[in-house]
Amino acid sequence: MKNMPELPEVETVRRILTPYVLNKKIIKVQILADKIIKGEKDFAQKIIGQSFTKINRRGKLLIFQLFPSNLYLCAHLKMTGQLMYANKNVFKVGGGHGDNRIDFHLPHQYTRAIFIFEDKSKLFFNDLRLFAYLKIVDKKILEKIYSAYGIEPGLENFNWNNFKNLFKKSQRSLKAFLLDQSKIAGLGNIYVDEICYYAKIKPMRKISDLSVTEIKRLYTACKIIIAKAIDHCGTTFQHFKIMENGKVKKGGFFNYLQVFRQEGKACKRCGSKYLIKKIKFAGRGTHFCDHCQA
Numbered sequence: 024m025k026n027m028p029e030l031p032e033v034e035t036v037r038r039i040l041t042p043y044v045l046n047k048k049i050i051k052v053q054i055l056a057d058k059i060i061k062g063e064k065d066f067a068q069k070i071i072g073q074s075f076t077k078i079n080r081r082g083k084l085l086i087f088q089l090f091p092s093n094l095y096l097c098a099h100l101k102m103t104g105q106l107m108y109a110n111k112n113v114f115k116v117g118g119g120h121g122d123n124r125i126d127f128h129l130p131h132q133y134t135r136a137i138f139i140f141e142d143k144s145k146l147f148f149n150d151l152r153l154f155a156y157l158k159i160v161d162k163k164i165l166e167k168i169y170s171a172y173g174i175e176p177g178l179e180n181f182n183w184n185n186f187k188n189l190f191k192k193s194q195r196s197l198k199a200f201l202l203d204q205s206k207i208a209g210l211g212n213i214y215v216d217e218i219c220y221y222a223k224i225k226p227m228r229k230i231s232d233l234s235v236t237e238i239k240r241l242y243t244a245c246k247i248i249i250a251k252a253i254d255h256c257g258t259t260f261q262h263f264k265i266m267e268n269g270k271v272k273k274g275g276f277f278n279y280l281q282v283f284r285q286e287g288k289a290c291k292r293c294g295s296k297y298l299i300k301k302i303k304f305a306g307r308g309t310h311f312c313d314h315c316q317a
């Protein structure tokens with residue numbers, strides 16, 4: 024199964040693109056698949072003549088601030104989206120779901136939209152499965168979109184008080200809870216399993232049964248795991264790729280995974296006697312050590 028880019032992967036894409044796409048007027052927009060545009064009939068008209076002044080991110084959503092209209096272009100990569108920038112020297116940077124065979128030739132069969140800047144450089148929005156989307160919103164709608172997201176590691180709202188309050192009176196499993204974007208934004212399957220391992224708590228536990236000490240460990244784990252994953256440009260298994268200077272790179276947090284897709288391997292905390300298990304839980308492959316996670 025493919026893994027959706029999570030907070031660290033989307034943040035990596037944001038950081039890679041930012042130096043290249045800002046403050047250049049967009050002179051043309053080509054839409055190659057209408058399906059990726061959400062809700063706008065005059066999408067291209069609203070973009071042409073504008074520049075991106077900033078790329079923000081909330082959870083797994085990228086938000087390009089448009090000037091002078093003060094509108095916002097939201098881009099969600101979903102499972103297989105990719106944003107790639109190329110200038111006339113065929114210099115390429117970007118990231119997302121990738122396939123080595125085609126990444127070097129832009130546009131390719133999965134290119135769904137192309138933004139052309141006044142210096143003739145281009146931003147390509149590619150998506151294999153057509154779940155990714157682009158959407159233009161005004162400030163009021165953007166605020167509404169933001170309000171649907173929960174607290175987020177790295178933002179001010181991610182503090183101990185807000186975090187512990189989320190755990191009150193819920194019968195849900197820890198796994199389902201951590202995956203809920205309206206509670207904590209940006210986490211997906213990889214990082215939820217890693218966070219539970221770090222905190223020494225089984226993902227199947229009911230959150231109403233967790234002690235304050237355990238919740239505190241989870242709070243610390245969220246911050247540490249997400250920060251470390253961002254530092255290493257996310258996690259690559261197969262499809263998430265980063266392109267810099269025309270070279271494909273991998274998300275290096277792969278080397279630090281303790282449980283995710285490590286089933287059958289010895290637990291690094293407990294030693295060779297105890298193997299990492301994988302079960303299906305909350306509809307997702309769930310990885311843990313039966314011995315050191317309570």
Ligand SMILES: [Zn+2]
Pocket residue numbers: 290291292293294297312313314315316
């Ligand atoms: Zn263990």
